[in-house]
Amino acid sequence: MDDIVKSQFPEFLEVERKVQEHRLPDLRNVKGEVVMRLAPSPSGPLHLGHSRMAILNDEYVKRYGGELILRLEDTNPANVDPDAYTMIPEDLEWLGVNVTKIVPQTDRMDLYYNEARKLIEAGQIYVCLCPQEKFRKFKLESKACPDRDVPSEESMERFGKMIDGTYGQGEAVAVVKTDLKHPNPSIRDWIAFRISEAPHPRTADRFRVYPMMSFSVAVDDHYLGLTHVLRGKDQLTNTDKQKYIFDYNGWAVPEYYHYGMVNMPDVVLKTSIIKQGISRGEYTGWDDIRLGTIRALRKRGYSKDTFRRYWIESGLRESDAEFSWDIFNSMNKEIVDPGARRFFFVPDPVEVNISCKSGLKGSMLYHPSNPEMGRREYTLGRDPVVYVPSEDWGSQDNGSLIRLKDLAAVVKNGNYANCQETNLPPSKTKIIQWAPHDSGDFAVLKPDGSVDHGVAEPLIKEAKGVVQLERYGYVNIVDGSGTAYFLHR
């Protein structure tokens, strides 16, 4: 029956398979090509969380064609790491995200100022001289600050004084008039510009008045010609704020999508915490494998395709979710396994003396499913000493039969063992890995900060990339130093 279907209606099977595959929903209102953006702040390299917005946006630009703009939101000098300007594009490139244009916001300060002046003139932005506390109190009480009604010429002059340094940090802000009665206090008359005298890592002291995110985002989304914006639900109120700028200017609003928040367990993502840890020497760097940065995950051996598959499957849902390492790892395993050569690693090794009537030779496939990848072979002689995992060896009683994989079946007698010549059926026998006596020390660094010490078969010295240590798990080997990074089981 299957054969008939296969031979006569192959297209039917095709269709069925496609239905199973996860596919992102179509974007609404697409007219020809799309223009989308990634808008991280350059405070550090990208992490697992960022990879979602990067890949989702990239997927849509790949589907419809168009532009993918990397907009570096660097308008808070206190929060900028100069290295991030190079690390972020590196991370994106590795992820296979095709950025067509890079735009740092500090290149566009004149544009923000000009747009501000336009709105000041129209009476839609005013400059408030209230102390911070007072401004906030007015807001919460839905009251107008006295500066709200000064003539626009006066506000314009004050804006000039913000820029020329007459006002110091904290003494003046430019505020967008919205609706003082708006139910959400954060949307009532929100701040568009503030003074920051902190030196900017990129522009030094060239500017002292910086736009707030909601202002620069609105201006940029318009002038950069964004058609669709994908962002997290945490941006929902910002979207409402930004709509005022669009309305005041009569600009068309891009299509906004807000996907749910994803909680990522067991991993450090917060840039400020990582930075602190690095400077204190607790972490070796941005790629410390205990971290959730893209470069750390990359170092552990994750494939870029895993990120893509995972986030496509997660889609654009608005409900919150829990990140699942189980699923992420399982996807990665599927991608990485076909190319992962197998090796024996013996953690916590114990020496066993084997007695044999004839010489022993170990011969193991590099990959059982792909025999064409060849074999690794070790000639051990007649009464060799081998290493075995103490945990496995110790769990077996004296007199029990144990199979040393692809080497011999032996009967345990303390730290000695006798070869068993008979060809007993292999099932039900404990099968363990082993390493010859001339094996080198090997250590696996794990993401929880622990290290598994042991020995690994000599040929592992030639290995690079992701390998499977049989019965132990997948690891990534980056050099011949006798260490590897733990990937997953």
Add this chain to the structure above:
RNA sequence: GCUCCGAUGGUGUAGUCCGGCCAAGCAUUUCGGCCUUUCGAGCCGACGACCCGGGUCCGAAUCCCGGUCGGAGCACCA
């Protein structure tokens, strides 16, 4: 507290717009079994879900109302 979102097994998703083909699919986890000189891969099987209460309807996971729970935002951060 205020504002806004959301709710399908342990986890991630499909289905919800346009009610019946859903006694709910897929993936992952866990547990069994098969295969096998890996506790890997593969194959087979099992457990496991439509938040609750009302309403509309011949018929509701899907529509309406109320509740509950979860999350996000409420900065001179992004």
